[in-house]
Amino acid sequence: MQAAETIVVVNAGSSSIKFSLYGEREGELALLMKGKVEKLYTGDAYFVATGEDGVSVAEHRWQGAAISHETAMRFLFDFAHTHLDGRTVAAIGHRIVHGGTLFSAPVRLDADVLAQLERLIPLAPLHQPHNLAPVRSVLEMAPEVLQIGCFDTAFHTAQPELAQAFALPPSITSLGIRRYGFHGLSYEYLASQLPELDHSLDKARVVAAHLGNGASMCAIHAGRSVASTMGFTAVDGLPMGTRCGSVDPGVVLFLQSELKMEQGEIERLLYQQSGLLGVSGISSDMRTLEASSDPRARLAIDLFVYRIGRELGSLAAALGGLDALVFTGGIGENSARVRAAVCRDAAWLGVRIDAAANESGQACISAPDSAVPVWVLPANEELMIARHALEMQRKAQQKGGRA
Numbered sequence: 001m002q003a004a005e006t007i008v009v010v011n012a013g014s015s016s017i018k019f020s021l022y023g024e025r026e027g028e029l030a031l032l033m034k035g036k037v038e039k040l041y042t043g044d045a046y047f048v049a050t051g052e053d054g055v056s057v058a059e060h061r062w063q064g065a066a067i068s069h070e071t072a073m074r075f076l077f078d079f080a081h082t083h084l085d086g087r088t089v090a091a092i093g094h095r096i097v098h099g100g101t102l103f104s105a106p107v108r109l110d111a112d113v114l115a116q117l118e119r120l121i122p123l124a125p126l127h128q129p130h131n132l133a134p135v136r137s138v139l140e141m142a143p144e145v146l147q148i149g150c151f152d153t154a155f156h157t158a159q160p161e162l163a164q165a166f167a168l169p170p171s172i173t174s175l176g177i178r179r180y181g182f183h184g185l186s187y188e189y190l191a192s193q194l195p196e197l198d199h200s201l202d203k204a205r206v207v208a209a210h211l212g213n214g215a216s217m218c219a220i221h222a223g224r225s226v227a228s229t230m231g232f233t234a235v236d237g238l239p240m241g242t243r244c245g246s247v248d249p250g251v252v253l254f255l256q257s258e259l260k261m262e263q264g265e266i267e268r269l270l271y272q273q274s275g276l277l278g279v280s281g282i283s284s285d286m287r288t289l290e291a292s293s294d295p296r297a298r299l300a301i302d303l304f305v306y307r308i309g310r311e312l313g314s315l316a317a318a319l320g321g322l323d324a325l326v327f328t329g330g331i332g333e334n335s336a337r338v339r340a341a342v343c344r345d346a347a348w349l350g351v352r353i354d355a356a357a358n359e360s361g362q363a364c365i366s367a368p369d370s371a372v373p374v375w376v377l378p379a380n381e382e383l384m385i386a387r388h389a390l391e392m393q394r395k396a397q398q399k400g401g402r403a
């Protein structure tokens with residue numbers, strides 16, 4: 001990448017588009033600016049961008065007008081034109097939840113690939129269409145710009161076949177019904193960071209817990225995914241802010257047959273009304289629950305911690321042992337209480353926490369006599385995407401140069 005170029009990372013959800021701009025500084029990618037348009041489709045959308053010092057550089061509100069992804073992308077495009085300080089866009093990297101079985105690595109996005117990714121919408125109907133909307137906008141507005149798709153599933157395609165399989169007949173599994181796993185960009189980033197902190201961890205058996213509104217855990221061996229708690233969809237595994245995590249599939253059948261619930265109602269229950277919110281009846285937000293003296297808030301946190309402990313045992317079994325435990329995500333990075341409780345329950349694996357290091361937010365929170373080092377690392381999916389986009393841009397340039 002030239003000094004006058006930038007990598008743009010786009011992370012589009014159902015009601016927001018987040019972006020980050022990266023430049024190259026002393027051979028490293030450096031975050032220059034980030035921003036977001038939030039509350040799309042509400043009539044109350046707003047835009048804010050902050051510079052590398054975290055200070056706001058621009059704000060905008062659309063009062064009364066319901067803004068779509070396309071309108072937001074046009075706005076961001078115009079914003080970029082006037083705020084890039086003369087830099088040109090080397091590539092745009094997109095976070096895309098599902099790459100299916102087709103994409104096990106970042107890919108250049110063109111109309112054909114976009115059409116293939118649109119066919120995966122049924123596998124992730126709540127995320128995939130929103131992830132793809134900005135790709136289509138850029139293809140229309142600036143088809144010459146290099147766009148790269150980075151997938152939340154890709155890191156997990158390295159898992160052994162058994163870890164990806166359901167015990168269902170081939171007539172069903174051949175339709176793509178299998179465990180995919182998500183949060184892969186977050187885990188890939190952690191896997192790249194650990195050897196920098198301690199080079200002996202490059203071959204290690206690691207369990208990483210990405211605990212945010214969405215929450216999952218991943219077993220990583222020598223930098224590759226071995227197993228994960230999320231499966232066919234991102235509703236599986238741990239309880240989350242509003243998602244239930246694993247439930248017996250018989251529960252869904254019961255909801256249909258006995259409670260006569262429609263599919264939409266069941267989906268709302270499992271995705272939006274369960275997890276920390278559903279159990280507590282108070283909030284999906286860990287900060288609110290930790291501050292509450294209500295026993296239901298306590299129960300929600302206890303269940304969250306209990307299920308993390310169960311999954312930790314299962315993932316350690318998939319790895320055949322445990323050499324390191326890593327926390328990330330909003331809860332993993334900030335809740336000393338959850339980390340302490342998880343580590344207390346993991347004493348049987350040899351985990352010992354240093355209470356002071358945990359409370360004061362150190363990167364390494366295990367006690368010197370812990371058999372398993374415990375790390376707390378900030379999630380940085382955006383940087384992972386920027387790295388991939390830069391690598392793909394370099395490859396494209398080399399190819400162009402040779403042609």
Ligand code: ADP
Nearest residue numbers: 211212213214284285286287329330331334335
């Ligand atoms: P997302 O999955 O939407 O990216 P985040 O990774 O931002 O979510 O995590 C959001 C969660 O992190 C919320 O439950 C929030 O309460 C929790 N969280 C953030 N800061 C703290 C804190 N200081 N203590 C406890 N929980 C926190």
